Amino acid sequence: MNEIGERLRSLRKERGLKQVEIAEEVGITRAYLSGLETGAATPGHATFMALASFYGVSLDWLTTGKGDRSEKLREKATDLVDGRKAKLGLDAVEDFERLRLLRIWSMLSGDVRNAALLLIEAAVDPARKAS
Numbered sequence: 001m002n003e004i005g006e007r008l009r010s011l012r013k014e015r016g017l018k019q020v021e022i023a024e025e026v027g028i029t030r031a032y033l034s035g036l037e038t039g040a041a042t043p044g045h046a047t048f049m050a051l052a053s054f055y056g057v058s059l060d061w062l063t064t065g066k067g068d069r070s071e072k073l074r075e076k077a078t079d080l081v082d083g084r085k086a087k088l089g090l091d092a093v094e095d096f097e098r099l100r101l102l103r104i105w106s107m108l109s110g111d112v113r114n115a116a117l118l119l120i121e122a123a124v125d126p127a128r129k130a131s
Helices: 003-014 019-026 030-038 045-055 059-064 071-088 092-106 109-126
Strands: none
Touching: 003 030, 003 059, 019 045, 019 092, 045 059, 045 092, 045 109
16 A cells, blocks of 8 residues: 555544545545555546545645645634535535535536536526537
């Protein structure tokens, strides 16, 4: 197992999560996550970003093991999100869905984003037809 894989496995185990739970949330397969943890697979930038975001750690720490692990940053971000939810009256489920959608959206290519937008627009306004 490589150092990045060790950090990923450690983060998962600390939180008591299963690979399938993380993979689903981040938008990758369980097999790919397993490969990342064992060192058999190498993540791309989008996957690194999604995993760092999911775990609330800095990208620098995840990729190199150096720098602040950013648990303080995670607590600050959680407080910020909680404050915004309270201020906007957002339901936790709705907020979770939005964050998940943004994570997945950030991993899509431009062409796939455009196609997804057309489908979403067609679903919202049935008078429009997806091209």
